[in-house]
Amino acid sequence: METFRDAVGRLAEEEFIGREKELASFQERLRQNQGSPGGILNVYGTAGIGKTELLTRFRVEALQAGALFLRIDLREAMGQTTWFLQTVSSLLAMNREEAQAEPDPRRLAEELNATAGNGKLVLALDQYEAAGSVDQWLREEFFPMLRADAILVIAGRHPLGGSWMLSSIWRKWIQPLPLECFTREEAMLYLERRGIVDERRRVRLWLTTAGHPLSLALLAEEGAHQEEGVARGDIQSSFEELLQSWLQEVPGETLRA
Structure with missing residues (x-):
């Protein structure tokens, strides 16, 4: 029986237009051999340009490729690392009995890495402009604990800047994907x-x-x-x-x- 999620996904796919370059970049990373660096796809553009819709399409592509896809809306984290961890734990709870009340960052990262198994791990962070202090924590502590072949999709109104671009290491891993209006x-x-x-x-x-x-x-x-x-x-x-x-x-x- 079709669920609401199935119906919404089907309708979104039917109305999805364009974004060939962005889809090609994501599909290329999904096809890479296990162990190849996943890197960061930085999707950005003004409000209403279609960032969330693109992430929805990324989810379809990821599931078809056998990847583990988790999408987190950074507005839900409210700038708190604990809330971010609880959100990730809740999404992973579908694969176990219950979410952890106070998730340990290292254990949660290890669980993410293990749950993906032989497939790709895709972590999509939407509304990244709302990250606040979580931004530094993600960059310096949480992301480094993820598998090297994990694909990070960071979507927001503005391109990643500041400390992201000051670091020569992160800068090499970031692929900007600016979204434009429809032709x-x-x-x-x-x-x-x-x-x-x-x-x-x-x-x-x-x-x-x-x-x-x-x-x-x-x-x-x-x-x-x-x-x-x-x-x-x-x-x-x-x-x-x-x-x-x-x-x-x-x-x-x-x-x-």
Whole structure:
């Protein structure tokens, strides 16, 4: 029987468009022999550009390749190493009786390494801008305990910088994967899959959103059953949702207000 996760994954795969270069980079690392350095794929881009959707597709690719894939939203860690460890332990609990109440970092890293077995270990960290002090701890203590062939996917609004790039070792392991807006062809195909077949309407939606995936998705939802092109009301009703996402790019509550 299909679960909600199965259904969501299937729908996400049906609507997934483009990102050939990013998928190729991930698939190449999955195909590497065991023992080959996994490295870091740094996925970054503005809010609504499709980072989480790409990680969802990475999960599908990883499972098909027999890899162990764990995705952690760094917002859940709240800048606390203990919360991060508990989240990882909870995800691993599906393979044992229960999660550890207070996971030991070394034991948890060893369990991650062992659970992957002969397959790849993929650790995907989403919303990395919310890492806070966990960032330094991950870089200096937790990541070094993982298997050398582990694939780390770090996704956030901004590229890794600071101490990551100051270290010649980490810098060599990082492959930047900046996400761009949809091209005209990708936007046309996406809208067609969303049920908008009128070419003039699709062109107008693409021009209105400049190919920004989240904007395109919201306006497509409202415009899919309309007989005419995008109306002013369509844009206004979606603006509030988009605004909340874009405002997260602004640092500080005062400036945001």
